[in-house]
Every structure is written in structure tokens, then in C-alpha cells.
Amino acid sequence: MTQDRLTVPATATTPTSGGDPAVRVAGVDKVFTGRRGQVEALHQVDLVVDPGEFVSLIGPSGCGKSTLLRLVADLDSPTAGTIEVFGKSARRARLDQDYGIAFQSAGLLPWRSVADNVELPLRLHGADGATRRGRVAELLEMVGLSEFAGSFPDQLSGGMQQRVAIARSLAENPRLLLMDEPFGALDEMTRERMQSELVRITSETGAAVVFVTHSIPEAVFLSHRVVVMTPRPGRITGEVDVRLGDQRDEDLREDERFFAAVTAVREALHGRPTPASGAHGRDLR
Amino acid sequence: MAVGSVRWRPVALGAAGVLGLVVLWEGYKALGPAEGVTVAGQAVLPRTTDLGMPHVWDMIGRALEPATSIEGAAPVWLAVVQAALVTLGTATAGLLLGTVVGILLALLMQRFVVAEWAVQPWLILSQTVPLIALAPLVVSWGGRLQLGPVQWETWMSVGVIASYLAFFPMAVGALRGLKSPEAAHTDLFRTYATSWWTTLLRLRLPAAVPYLLPALRLATAAAILGAVVAEVSTGHKGGIGRLIIEYAQSGSADPAKAWAPIAGAVLLGLFAAGLVYLLGLALGRYRRQEETA
Numbered sequence: 001m002t003q004d005r006l007t008v009p010a011t012a013t014t015p016t017s018g019g020d021p022a023v024r025v026a027g028v029d030k031v032f033t034g035r036r037g038q039v040e041a042l043h044q045v046d047l048v049v050d051p052g053e054f055v056s057l058i059g060p061s062g063c064g065k066s067t068l069l070r071l072v073a074d075l076d077s078p079t080a081g082t083i084e085v086f087g088k089s090a091r092r093a094r095l096d097q098d099y100g101i102a103f104q105s106a107g108l109l110p111w112r113s114v115a116d117n118v119e120l121p122l123r124l125h126g127a128d129g130a131t132r133r134g135r136v137a138e139l140l141e142m143v144g145l146s147e148f149a150g151s152f153p154d155q156l157s158g159g160m161q162q163r164v165a166i167a168r169s170l171a172e173n174p175r176l177l178l179m180d181e182p183f184g185a186l187d188e189m190t191r192e193r194m195q196s197e198l199v200r201i202t203s204e205t206g207a208a209v210v211f212v213t214h215s216i217p218e219a220v221f222l223s224h225r226v227v228v229m230t231p232r233p234g235r236i237t238g239e240v241d242v243r244l245g246d247q248r249d250e251d252l253r254e255d256e257r258f259f260a261a262v263t264a265v266r267e268a269l270h271g272r273p274t275p276a277s278g279a280h281g282r283d284l285r
Numbered sequence: 286m287a288v289g290s291v292r293w294r295p296v297a298l299g300a301a302g303v304l305g306l307v308v309l310w311e312g313y314k315a316l317g318p319a320e321g322v323t324v325a326g327q328a329v330l331p332r333t334t335d336l337g338m339p340h341v342w343d344m345i346g347r348a349l350e351p352a353t354s355i356e357g358a359a360p361v362w363l364a365v366v367q368a369a370l371v372t373l374g375t376a377t378a379g380l381l382l383g384t385v386v387g388i389l390l391a392l393l394m395q396r397f398v399v400a401e402w403a404v405q406p407w408l409i410l411s412q413t414v415p416l417i418a419l420a421p422l423v424v425s426w427g428g429r430l431q432l433g434p435v436q437w438e439t440w441m442s443v444g445v446i447a448s449y450l451a452f453f454p455m456a457v458g459a460l461r462g463l464k465s466p467e468a469a470h471t472d473l474f475r476t477y478a479t480s481w482w483t484t485l486l487r488l489r490l491p492a493a494v495p496y497l498l499p500a501l502r503l504a505t506a507a508a509i510l511g512a513v514v515a516e517v518s519t520g521h522k523g524g525i526g527r528l529i530i531e532y533a534q535s536g537s538a539d540p541a542k543a544w545a546p547i548a549g550a551v552l553l554g555l556f557a558a559g560l561v562y563l564l565g566l567a568l569g570r571y572r573r574q575e576e577t578a
Contacts, residue, residue: 073476074476075472075475075476094475094476094478095478097477097478099476101472101473101476103469103472103473105467105469107467107469107470107472107473109470109488109491110573110574111491111494111570111571111573120477120487121477124474124477124479124483124487125477152570152573153573154573154574
């Protein structure tokens, strides 16, 4: 693992020590009360994400991974336990715009052009015109959609819409990105291309990422660390340290270390002991 | 893109529709029995005499002649146009009032769920009260109103009655529209920590446009209908409603004349619908979902 760390550029995403973690979840329970009684969506969840660290939450439907992400985003509040984002309450962090977010549906506003969608958070928070134009040009360059600045969302493919959404989530240079299955609706080829772009973008920006997915190869390819969750009640049952380095390209998908990590995550998901391999998993049960 | 073919087709079909109506009218007049068609003592089709059904060209010809035999009287069509403009003005005032009230009610219902439960039944109930019953009430209430230097006038009563019909489709359409943004959008705005007002301005109102336009189309028609009926039932002079009554009273002597203000009311409705259509074109960027869906 250490030889991979050596190839990391100075600006990149090695977790830095010191200061508050990007996300600290401690003893969190979430109970939804519905018409048919109570559903325990999360049970005693603890999670720490370091600044610059890419962490994937993986697990079957109903394991509470999206719920956990929504709690971090302060779109919902925990029934018990605490959530801190950069040392503040989740609510404070939301009000301070400390994170950017992307959902499974791109969620672009259909009446705004691509450029206007990307600049939406800047406009809502009162950035001046010149700043907005400069930042939008930068971001569209980053996601490779400069020539589509004037197009409308309905003129773009699903993958392009998702790239716009990612550019939008990066608009205010957040140090934390929350992503809820952002590539879930894309075809496999587009998906792999988007993953490579996301690796590049996050290593350029140095933002920490909490990434919800149910695809094992996706989690392995993207993450420094994969957190495995199981349902009923939703809880964290394992963790796989992946760290395949920041020079991740298409060749990595054919690499032995990649397969080893995929196996480690799969076994953590199915609750079997992990054999010795490049990636090491920990069963937390 | 075959823009040309898209443009002329509706125009041609519209013209064919009007022509078809003329052919039907004249065809029945030519072929139908003079005493009309009665089934079990009930008249189901009108008499085909010149009194009951004047020729279309007689109606047009009459519209071009002076309204009365008085020297220098304006032609019928001009009187109709002037009356239509008066009604248009009143109906517009009513539509504006109805739109404001409708959208405010929708905002209230969107903001507070309790308000939706409380207001919704009254909304439905309001539309079951017959307009004719309401008109004299509004006039008599208005007559007792003293708004500082402003004297309540009959046209205001007509406008209020028109707004009473117009606000309902606006309230229903606006509520659906304001509630239309998907969860991803409302979540997104929540993460941006925007105020209710900003969310309204940047998300809910733009998203409501595809619902507001059809509502406005209905409200416009309702406002004109309301204004015409209110003119008739309040006896307000100057508008097309009054003119319909006036000309109908000279029916037996001058049957072709009575059709001019009716045609005027129809054209007024078409004109207003055209304005709403143009507004829809101007708001095209908010209707992209509509067109691609």
C-alpha cells in the first residue's frame, strides 16, 4: 500500500492529520415512525471521514446508507447520537454551506441552461456576476461540458446531466462532497467513464467524499475506504481499506489488487472471513 | 424542421371549422322544416325562418350597417367592438383580482398544510353558488361601501363577480404547480439553506408555470363569461352583455342584428385566449418539460 502513497501528488487526497474530521458520526440511531409502526433505519452507527478522504457506503437496499447520507446533509435529523461536519453540528454545516451534494437524479432545473444550473448555488448565495462567470467556465471545463454551456438539460444525455450536477455540487469549493448513487441510473460504460472523471476531479479539488452506492466495483475503484452496511436494522458491519493510489486509470480495473479489493468487499458484505490479500477488510461485528 | 407545415395546419383547420359551422347553419336552414323539429312537443331544432335563423351573410351585412336609423349612428360592428372593449377592461380587472387572490390562497395552502384542509372545502363550495344569485348581492354591498374618495361603481361589482369565477382555476392550478417540484429539487434548495421566499422565487414559481398557464386560460374565459353575465344581471351599461340584451329586444324587427354582439363576445374570448397563448410563448423556457414530455 505504501508504494501507492508515494505516487500521490502534493495537492491530492491523502488524509491529513490534525483538525476536525470532515464527518464524525457517533452512536447514531434513526427511527422512522410510519403508519405501520416504527422502522429502525439506522442502529448505533459510528463513522469518521477524514478531510480529503473518499469513503463509500455500500450495502443492499434498506441498509440505511442513503439515510445516513441525508443525516450528514441535515436533510433529516437523527433519533439519537451526534453528527458533526468539520467539528460543527450538521445543521450549522448546512447553513455554512460546508458541503456540496449530488443525488441519483441529476435534479437540474429544466428552465435553466447548463451554465445557469451550475451557477445556481453561487447566485442563491449572492456571488457577483464576474465571479459566477469565471467559476462556471472553470467548472464546465473540469467536467468537459464547456461547449454545452448554453444548452438546456433536456438536450443532454443522462451522463452529461449528471456531470452538470457534479459541477454544480463543486461550485462553492466545498471541502466535503455528499453523493447519493450519482451514477446509479447510468449505463455501465458511461458509469466507468464518470468514475474515472470523479477520481480526477476529487484529487484536483482535495475534497472529502461520502459516496453511497450498491456497486462493489464502483466503491472499490473510487474509494480510499469502503464501509459495508447491512439492513434491518441498518448498521455498519465491516470496513475495507482499499487505497489503490491516486493514479487510478482504466488499467486499474484489470489489476489484481482491484480484484482482491472487490473480493474483500464482497466477503465483508456477505459476512465471511477475509483471506489475506492486498486489501484488508475488518469485520466490525 | 417543417416549421411551415406546423404553422399553417392549425390555421387551416381552424378556418375549416368555422366554415363547417357556416355550412351546417345554412344547410339546415335550406333543408330543415320551417317550423323546426319537435320531438314529443319539445323543440329540439330551431325554426328555419329568417326570423329564427337569419342567413350568415345577412348577419354580416347587418353588422356593417348603422346600428339605429338615427342620422350619423355608428355601424353595428363598431358599437359591438366598443362594448367588447369595455367588457374586456372589466374582465381584465376581474382577472387580475382573481389571479392575485387565487395565487395568494395557493401560497397559503402550500405553506401551511392546515390551511389547505381549511380552505379547500370553501374553494369547492364557492363555485357551487350560482353567479346570478350573487350579482345583486355584490351590487348592493358595493353600493354601501365608502372607500374614502373612491365611489363604488357598478363596473367594480361586475369586476368582482368576474374575479369570483376567475380565482378558482388559478388557486387550484397554482397549488398544484407550487407543489410540483420533485424531492431532489426541494432537498437541493434545503441544502442551499435558502429562505422560503427565495425557494418560492427560484424554484416553486418557475416550476409552477406549466400549471399556471392552463389555469390562466381557464380563468380568462371564466372572467369574460363572468363579466358578460354580471353585466346582464346587474344591468350595467356599456358592455357587451348589455348590448346582447338590447339587440335581442329588437329581435323580431331586426333578427340579424342580435347576432352581432354574440359574435362579439365569442371574438372577445378568442382574443383573450390569444393573449394567454402569446404569454405562454414568452414563458417558453419554463415549459421545456411540457414540450419534451
